[in-house]
Amino acid sequence: MSAPTEPSAEFLALFRAQADADERMDFARFMALALYAPGVGYYRRGQPRIGFGQGTDFFTASSSGPVFGELVACACAELLGAAAAQATFVEIGNETPGGILAGVPHPFAGVRTLPLGEPIELSGACVVFSNELFDAQPFRRFAFRDGAWRELGVAFRGGRLVETELETAPPDELPTLAPEGYVIDAPIAAAALAGQIAAQPWTGLFVAFDYGKSWRELTEACPAGTARAYHAHQQSNDLLARPGEQDLTCHVCWDWIAAALTKHGFAAPALDSQEAFLIRHAQSAIAAISTSEAAHYSRKKLSLLQLLHPSHLGQKFQVLHARR
Numbered sequence: 001m002s003a004p005t006e007p008s009a010e011f012l013a014l015f016r017a018q019a020d021a022d023e024r025m026d027f028a029r030f031m032a033l034a035l036y037a038p039g040v041g042y043y044r045r046g047q048p049r050i051g052f053g054q055g056t057d058f059f060t061a062s063s064s065g066p067v068f069g070e071l072v073a074c075a076c077a078e079l080l081g082a083a084a085a086q087a088t089f090v091e092i093g094n095e096t097p098g099g100i101l102a103g104v105p106h107p108f109a110g111v112r113t114l115p116l117g118e119p120i121e122l123s124g125a126c127v128v129f130s131n132e133l134f135d136a137q138p139f140r141r142f143a144f145r146d147g148a149w150r151e152l153g154v155a156f157r158g159g160r161l162v163e164t165e166l167e168t169a170p171p172d173e174l175p176t177l178a179p180e181g182y183v184i185d186a187p188i189a190a191a192a193l194a195g196q197i198a199a200q201p202w203t204g205l206f207v208a209f210d211y212g213k214s215w216r217e218l219t220e221a222c223p224a225g226t227a228r229a230y231h232a233h234q235q236s237n238d239l240l241a242r243p244g245e246q247d248l249t250c251h252v253c254w255d256w257i258a259a260a261l262t263k264h265g266f267a268a269p270a271l272d273s274q275e276a277f278l279i280r281h282a283q284s285a286i287a288a289i290s291t292s293e294a295a296h297y298s299r300k301k302l303s304l305l306q307l308l309h310p311s312h313l314g315q316k317f318q319v320l321h322a323r324r
Contacts, residue, residue, distance in 0.1 A: 005241035007161055011040050015243075016156055023156040024164055027239075028138035028189060030154040034243035035136065036117060042244055043116050043136070067289065067303040068131075069100035071278050072207070074285035076127045077107045079321065080205055087125040087204050088112055092197070093133035100131070122202040131209045134252040137189035141227065142170055144178035152183075154240060161240045175219050183225035184218060191256035198264035198324075206261060207321045209274060212252035226251040254320055261322045269322035275308050277319040 007015070014037055019025045035042045077084040089108040091099040099113040108127065114120055116136065122128060141152040149170035154161055174184060198206070218226065229236040231246035239248060258269040272280065279286065289304050306312045 005238065007243050008040065008245075011037075011243050012156070012161075014040060015154075015161070019156065024153050024166065026151060026153045026166060026168065027141040030161075030240075030243070031138040031248050034248060035138070037244070040244045042247055045244070066102075066104050067300055068307060069102070069104040070285050070289070071282040071304075071307065072100060072129065073104055073106040073108075075278060075281035076129070076205055076207060078281045078284075079207075079323070080127065083125065083204070084108055084127075087127050089127045089129060090114065090122060092120060092128065092130045093136065095131075100129075120197060120200070122197065122200040124202055126202045126204040127207065128197060128202070128204070129207045129209075132211075134187070134190040134193065134208060134210050134257065135212070135249045136247075137187065137193055139185050139187045139189060139227070139250045140171075141225065142174060142184045142186060144180060144182045146180075149174050149178075161243070163240070173215075178219070179223060182223050184222075185225040185227040185250040186218075187212075187250055187252050187256070190252045191260055194257040194260035195263070198261050198266060203324050205321065205323050206266060206269075207319065208257065209317055209319050210252050211317050212254045212257075215253050215255045218251065218253060222251075254318065257320055258322070261320075261324075264324070266322035266324045269320055271318055271320050273310075273315050274313055274317040274319055275310060275315060277321070278308060 011033070014033060015025070015030070016023060018029070018033065033041065036044060038044055073089075076089070080087060084107045087108055088110045089101060089106065090112045091101070092114045093116045094100070094113040096102065099111065101108075101111050109125075116133075142149045143152055143165075144150075145165075151166040151168045151170060153164050153166045155164040156162075157164075171186065171188070173186070178184075194208075213222070213226070224237075227237075227239055227248070227250040229239050229241065229246045229248055231242065236246070254271050258271070261269050286304065286308075289300060
């Protein structure tokens with residue numbers, strides 16, 4: 001028997017309390033409730049979401065155990081050089097207790113973790129690291145219909161949540177023309193979060209692992225948009241199903257995040273595939289793992305393969321890094 005997809009009574013009550021007089025809201029507001037509302041939001045449920053076990057919804061680099069932390073620590077130390085010893089490693093949006101460096105030897109002055117939703121306060125010398133933080137931010141949805149962009153929202157109709165068109169003016173960033181029906185999922189909140197992080201009084205290294213595209217790709221090569229839902233390791237396009245019980249995400253716009261960093265004094269943000277970033281900057285850690293596990297095909301070697309191989313996570317994810 002398939003799991004129910006209708007909203008819970010608790011979520012519907014919250015939605016209707018915060019909707020407009022016509023019982024509508026934009027998609028970004030709906031997503032904020034579905035992911036972050038106390039008591040009912042997906043990231044506020046207090047149960048495991050990441051991994052391979054029963055009840056989880058997806059896996060990511062942090063699912064690989066300490067190998068990911070070893071590689072990240074090595075890469076950040078290589079990029080910072082001697083300055084690493086004075087920097088605090090700050091992980092924003094950590095999903096595992098203690099973060100990716102829990103139990104991992106590292107050269108940094110200290111480690112802080114800021115789980116999703118906690119206030120972000122940064123100062124001094126830092127490595128500001130995140131893994132799939134930006135794709136978890138609310139986004140706005142737009143569809144090109146009858147020669148104009150229409151913002152897509154969510155409405156309560158006949159006891160159900162349904163997609164609806166709103167009368168709001170589209171942002172200036174959208175292209176003037178597009179094919180009929182073209183959808184853009186605009187990750188505006190992700191760019192705003194990057195600006196919030198970059199505006200604070202800290203120096204050091206920004207490193208974000210995530211999946212994204214350029215603005216040109218989002219506006220020319222993704223006609224159905226990039227929004228997806230994940231539940232029980234199944235990807236879906238039904239973004240309104242089981243709100244609060246499935247993950248909602250879209251590709252970030254790397255151009256917007258890089259621009260936010262540049263605006264606040266970061267020099268030449270660089271974007272690499274996860275594979276290229278780790279091979280280029282974590283060579284010594286990769287060599288140490290490969291050598292120590294050379295005699296057998298171990299779980300640690302399998303984790304390394306998953307992180308680097310192009311058909312696994314190596315090309316699916318990218319890494320944006322910059323220094324100030």
